[in-house]
Amino acid sequence: MKYVAGVDLGGTNTKIGIVDTEGHIVESTSIKTDSMRGIEDTFTRIWRSIEDLAKKNSVRVEGIGMGIPGPVVDQSVVTFFANFPWEAGTDCSQLMERISGIPTKLDNDVNVIALGEARFGAGRGYRSSVTIALGTGVGGGIYVDGKLISGMTGAGGEIGHMKLVKDGKLCGCGQRGCFEAYTSATGIIREATSRLLVNKTNALYERIGGDLSVLEAKDIFDAAREGDEFSLDIVEYEAEYLAMGIGNILNIINPKAIILGGGVALAGDILLKPLREKLKKYAMGATLDGLEILQAELGNEGGVVGASALVL
Amino acid sequence: MKYVAGVDLGGTNTKIGIVDTEGHIVESTSIKTDSMRGIEDTFTRIWRSIEDLAKKNSVRVEGIGMGIPGPVVDQSVVTFFANFPWEAGTDCSQLMERISGIPTKLDNDVNVIALGEARFGAGRGYRSSVTIALGTGVGGGIYVDGKLISGMTGAGGEIGHMKLVKDGKLCGCGQRGCFEAYTSATGIIREATSRLLVNKTNALYERIGGDLSVLEAKDIFDAAREGDEFSLDIVEYEAEYLAMGIGNILNIINPKAIILGGGVALAGDILLKPLREKLKKYAMGATLDGLEILQAELGNEGGVVGASALVL
Known part of the structure; x- marks a missing residue:
């Protein structure tokens, strides 16, 4: 079984979970997004939570997927942030990969929900x-x-x-x-x-x-x-x-x-x-x-x- | 350079061309569709025209693509024929492959034009x-x-x-x-x-x-x-x-x-x-x-x- 992290970045709270190849959540947690502290700070805290969850469940995380409220190009660059004081055009995948050392992709939050339903839900x-x-x-x-x-x-x-x-x-x-x-x-x-x-x-x-x-x-x-x-x-x-x-x-x-x-x-x-x-x-x-x-x-x-x- | 055949199947006439990898037509011709004679007859005559064009231009045709007026599923099965007295649900790719011995794909005629514009035209x-x-x-x-x-x-x-x-x-x-x-x-x-x-x-x-x-x-x-x-x-x-x-x-x-x-x-x-x-x-x-x-x-x-x- 392979394990990855799923991150649902919200204006106030960010949900983080370890998910297996069948789309089951092994364990999840939630942290304050606190976007005012800057994107690097938020992403670093997200990564720490992922590390904690992985350690606790004795699994190795092989990828990070993130959903974000805003338009995303090429599953990496956020054109602009609807709810965060973060710089438009940031390559968020690259940033998270630098922090975590793990391949990361992201997409718009509704697109991500659609992908989840298509792969593991009603579709x-x-x-x-x-x-x-x-x-x-x-x-x-x-x-x-x-x-x-x-x-x-x-x-x-x-x-x-x-x-x-x-x-x-x-x-x-x-x-x-x-x-x-x-x-x-x-x-x-x-x-x-x-x-x-x-x-x-x-x-x-x-x-x-x-x-x-x-x-x-x-x-x-x-x-x-x-x-x-x-x-x-x-x-x-x-x-x-x-x-x-x-x-x-x-x-x-x-x-x-x-x-x-x-x-x-x-x-x-x-x-x-x-x-x-x-x-x-x-x-x-x-x-x-x-x-x-x-x-x-x-x-x-x-x-x-x-x-x-x-x-x- | 690789060569394939492009077929534009119409209600009255069918256009047939040999096309190179850059989307240029080497030579083209047109035959009567004569759909009343049956799909097998029409497809056989199309294949003969392709063979003639290939021989004349000393090229080997490695694939056949066809555009057809009607809905096409999986680039092979025509759900129903809008303008021909042919059987609904026919797997046309399979039929042309049997006649020609060459890999064949087809799609709706407007979709095919869109694909042409996207690859070799305005797009x-x-x-x-x-x-x-x-x-x-x-x-x-x-x-x-x-x-x-x-x-x-x-x-x-x-x-x-x-x-x-x-x-x-x-x-x-x-x-x-x-x-x-x-x-x-x-x-x-x-x-x-x-x-x-x-x-x-x-x-x-x-x-x-x-x-x-x-x-x-x-x-x-x-x-x-x-x-x-x-x-x-x-x-x-x-x-x-x-x-x-x-x-x-x-x-x-x-x-x-x-x-x-x-x-x-x-x-x-x-x-x-x-x-x-x-x-x-x-x-x-x-x-x-x-x-x-x-x-x-x-x-x-x-x-x-x-x-x-x-x-x-």
């Missing part, structure tokens, strides 16, 4: 899959024949900013009509809030005690599941744009599997059933033959396991 | 490119790190059926709001025709002598180039949806180059200038840094050269 055994993380935003990762499509400047798989409506809803990115603006958890909350401002005679309004500020995507799906027509209509809206966006991805990539992760995917059948039905309106028939629509399996471990897959 | 030297054929319909081919993304069922790169408008214009495929319905030559003719039915005081109407049935995309671009405001407005419309569709491809694939082919691409700067400007509204900034937007270079030779690239 294992399939030659191609697209993983879509439906959370506060919408991220994606495209896996084809063993590799991620990371793109020329690391923006490959940025499906959340595919435009579905010309001059449509304003997105957090500053552009309009993005997939994310309609289908993220924030997107469905925006739509529900807008409707609740003019309709208060529904079970959703009661559920949140009339306090729009506490509304979560889960409330909408829960109320819909209990038969609230107002909420069912919002879920229908979500499913429609989800089908349009996924349909586009199917027509462009034609993958074997679509893997849905993030909070919105937890809605389950109340969302997936209308989604499957509506896909027929947006995707070419050939892309639906044998297509699997799956929920992500790795959950919180996705970042560490996926990062390890970069070097397994 | 040579770039690691990734997406070729978009803007003709009667809109086809596409995606090239990343030396390979085409052909998809699970051969529908990879079917960008023409990406939806840009929910419940939008009816497309030839039977669905609505497709990229193709807005940006193909047919798309721009539809839009112009619709407008000409209510506005006849413009240079475009004069140019076609009031006969809507003779209107071609070229007329619109020519009239626009001469300053006709009515036509300029239609070009603006074309550029807008082209930018939206290409922007989506950039956000998903993040290629180094977009290569435009087909009749609409011949419009040149009158279309490409507003397209470049409008892309900023639809594509993430990172996907535009260093992006090349190019016109296809291989023209009529694209099919033969591209097919040969499958085995070069």
